Amino acid sequence: MTKMPFPPRAEARPLTLETHGIKRQDDYAWLRDDNWQEVMRDPSVLNADIRAYLEAENAYQKAIMAPTEALQDTLYAEMRGRIKEDDSSVPSPDGPYAYGIKYVTGGQHPQFVRTSRDGSDETLLLDGDKEAEGKAYFRIAGASHSTDHGMFAWSFDDKGSEFYTLRLRDLTTGKDADYDLKDTFGGGVFSADGKYLFYVRQDQNHRPSKLYRHEIGKDPATDVLVYEEQDPGFFMSVGKTQSGDTVLVHIHDHETSEVRTISAHSPLDPPHLIAARDTGVEYSVEDNGDLYYILTNVDGAEDFKIVTAPKATPGREFWTDLVPHKPGRLILSHDVYKTFMVRLEREDGLPRIVIHRLADNIEHRIAFDEEAYSLGLSGGYEFDTTEIRFSYSSMTTPSRVYDYNVETRERTLRKEQEVPSGHNPEDYVTRRLHAPAADGETVPVSLLYHKDTPLDGSAPCLLYGYGAYGMSIPASFSTGALSLVDRGFVYAIAHIRGGKDKGFAWYKAGRRENKKNTFTDFIAAADHLVAETFTSHDRIIAQGGSAGGQLVGAVANMAPEKFAGIIAEVPFVDVLATMLDDTLPLTPPEWPEWGNPITDEAAYKYIASYSPYDNVEAKDYPAIFAVGGLTDPRVTYWEPAKWVAKLRAKKTGDSVLMLKTNMEAGHGGASGRFESLKEVALVQAFALMVAGKA
Structure with a gap:
């Protein structure tokens, strides 16, 4: 029998810490490098010990x-052998084009492609394998195109630290701009005219807290700070409604959210608040014409409901129930199209898709047969459509992608996951x-x-x-x-x-x-x-x-x-040490999830009672x-x-x-x-x- 090698042992360097008058000893706190923020950007500076x-x-x-x-x-x-190497997604139509992702045999990273709407005349927009050449780590975070199909925004991380570099590519020339947008939170959102890009930048503590507006082709030094979140317990992201009319600025922790909006057609306007944050109240926004459609847990709707509000007066006092709260039916997400709304919900432990016709509020569900399965919705790019796309799989059934016509209720299989072996x-x-x-x-x-x-x-x-x-x-x-x-x-x-x-x-x-x-x-x-x-x-x-x-x-x-x-x-x-360290990126936003042991002695004691590191004992594991x-x-x-x-x-x-x-x-x-x-x-x-x- 081969003799097992002797395991390494870290040196114990006792450090006594005290919180709420309670002392604890940490023998291995020294493994947290004081310059951890620099290590995120440059791993070579890690302390030698x-x-x-x-x-x-x-x-x-x-x-x-x-x-x-x-x-x-x-x-x-x-x-x-179970992965189809030369695989591709089902292209998503958008006006005269369709956009998709594919992989080539042996390729590690996605290629972003565009075809004409009928699937012909394929153009390579971004070659992930080429961009990854020479890098030990490379991950594309996101990619999006402008409404006029002239620009392409894509972001990547080449350290694993999730500080994303955002680049802009002219789709006429295929060339990237001669500047980068650094330390972003990932992708960006174009204005309706394609002249501006909204993106979120992270601070030194890795917190996405600043929304910028970049004018395409201009020096990033001239980018305009549109909104800054001052509370370190809240993170920010930017998105867009399905209609494409509204830029959404999401600000949230794990139990509270706030949304500000900017008209995609008036990108120089300041952001407008939907409803001020209220601890424990979450909401997300879609739109159609003069109305916002809001998914929320307000007023005790624990499993969420959907309300409408006029765009001119979107405050909570103007919210009107559209899909009422039903205990035990958890509404997970909603997308709003020109004539209908689709929502993903879960009841009795299983997901389902519900189509809601806006003209008369008539609903129907898409039925599935298996005992346990998974569903996913793909929003696509188009607003004026009668089709949605969803994916279905179970633990025995490979993923299937369907297009579903909400009027005829016909389901069309567009792709089935191949298992080559x-x-x-x-x-x-x-x-x-x-x-x-x-x-x-x-x-x-x-x-x-x-x-x-x-x-x-x-x-x-x-x-x-x-x-x-x-x-x-x-x-x-x-x-x-x-x-x-x-x-x-x-x-x-x-x-x-x-x-x-x-x-x-x-x-x-x-x-x-x-x-x-x-x-x-x-x-x-x-x-x-x-x-x-x-x-x-x-x-x-x-x-x-x-x-x-x-x-x-x-x-x-x-x-x-x-x-x-x-x-x-x-x-x-x-858990305890991390929740006590408010300099770490995720700690302030995590307090609603775990409790704040800095200010709350009961939370300190409770976390200390289960934190795996703090409860290691002399016993067989x-x-x-x-x-x-x-x-x-x-x-x-x-x-x-x-x-x-x-x-x-x-x-x-x-x-x-x-x-x-x-x-x-x-x-x-x-x-x-x-x-x-x-x-x-x-x-x-x-x-x-x-x-x-x-």
């Missing part, structure tokens, strides 16, 4: 996983279970497994969860999951509190002072899978990323005996694999680094503990559609190793 530790952990991880390298190669080849849905089973929680609630659990997998408790299980920010994890098709399922795994998604899978109340019951419900729901899902003999506790590998990494870190402390392994990707595990990104602005690299360092010092037993820090990427991991698969293969190899199948 910190770099040495991270690289030692990377070397250890590589040595531990070396026996699985052939397996990783096989997994990578399988996953790549082959996929037979009949070989797989998808189920929806309901796991009982201790307080009487039931937790939905979506399952995928091969029809030949024995359900006698012997199957290994990958149990995935997130449970934060109201985000619901869809029961959608995953080509990556098939590699585990084909090897006898049960793949499960726990739709735990903190998401909105069962309405807005499901979200509220898993945030702030109710956060521990998220963790106990996940444990309840594991218990139910065992009780129903889908798996056994010593066969379950828990997986979560970001806030889901917090989840699996917490359950590792709370119920280590119920899991064989933990996969924590960019895990938010140092499952096998743990943590993954971080050096330039990650969302979950900073030192969170998983500190967590693993403390686990190494405290844990008992001989279970594997590994940390991998991607030294050239951020929150999303490696860039490129194939490079990212190598990280998925590594994580799956760990799961197979823990399950004894490597």
Whole structure:
């Protein structure tokens, strides 16, 4: 048997901290580089001691996983084999043209193309592979064209730090302007005449807080500051209504929003406020003619309703209900076209699409048959249309893109996801279970497994969860999951509190002072899978990323005996220290989600009671694999680094503990559609190793 290498140990440098008269000791606070903001822009300036530790952990991880390298190669080849390399989207029509994205064989990055409306005369607008040449990391954040089809705005990140560079391309010449718009939040919005671009710039603390108006072709130094958000707890973004008439300035945290509007036809006008922010009230805006159509939770509409308001007097006192609030029916989004409105909503844990005719308010739904599935709406570019586009998939059914005529109710299949290596849905089973929680609630659990997998408790299980920010994890098709399922795994998604899978109340019951419900729901899902003999506790590998990494870190402390392994990707595990550090990019906007431990002693104590890093103890833990990104602005690299360092010092037993820090990427991991698969293969190899199948 090969002797395992000796794991690295970070030096303990005790630091005593005090808040609300409560003292705590942090032995690994030094792993947070004082110049972290510079590291986001230039990773080479990382402190030498910190770099040495991270690289030692990377070397250890590589040595531990070396026996699985052939397996990783096989997994990578399988996953790549399920991806159609020369793939393309269904082009979206806009006037005389149609716009789309395609990939070439071997290409890592998208190509943006334009054809005539009938699909002929293709023109390459942007070659992502060419733009990425010579860069260790490259990701295109967004791209949009002007209404007159003459200009193209595109943005990219080449550090993983999510400081985006925005460029403007003349579609007549195919050349970019000789200047860049730096430190933006991503894409921009053109005025109706194509002469101006609105974009959001980030400050030094990575907060999108300033809206600028850029005149095409002019020196960016002359850009006009249109609006600046002063509250560091609110982020800003810019968008446009489906009609194209209105530029939308969104200002929001996790529970409160405010919208300002600018006429796309009068771009020099100042922004106009729809309704002033009111803590706990959220709203989003679309328009049609003289009316705004507003999706909101105002007046106790917990699961949201849709109201209308005159553009001339858009304040809340003029809001009139159009689609009333119905408890348990969560309205997720709405798009407004010339003659109809379409909304995506969820009820009984499943999404659905509803068409609402504006002339007479008659509604109908688009029906679906499967027990668990995922839906997505694509707004397209056109306003005066009778068609919408949506995507559908389930855990067994590859994604399908449909055009739907709202008048004839005919559904046209435009594209079906190809799996080049082959996929037979009949070989797989998808189920929806309901796991009982201790307080009487039931937790939905979506399952995928091969029809030949024995359900006698012997199957290994990958149990995935997130449970934060109201985000619901869809029961959608995953080509990556098939590699585990084909090897006898049960793949499960726990739709735990903190998401909105069962309405807005499901979200509220898993945030702030109710956060521990998220963790106990996940444990309840594991218990139910065992009780129903889908798996056994010593066969379950828990997986979560970001806030889901917090989840699996917490359950590792709370119920280590119920899991064989933990996969924590960019895990938010140092919750207390991060929520106490208001210089970090996301901390002030995060207080509505987690609580503010700086001003609220009760919030401090509650967060301290579950924060994974603060609750590491001297006990046996499952096998743990943590993954971080050096330039990650969302979950900073030192969170998983500190967590693993403390686990190494405290844990008992001989279970594997590994940390991998991607030294050239951020929150999303490696860039490129194939490079990212190598990280998925590594994580799956760990799961197979823990399950004894490597």
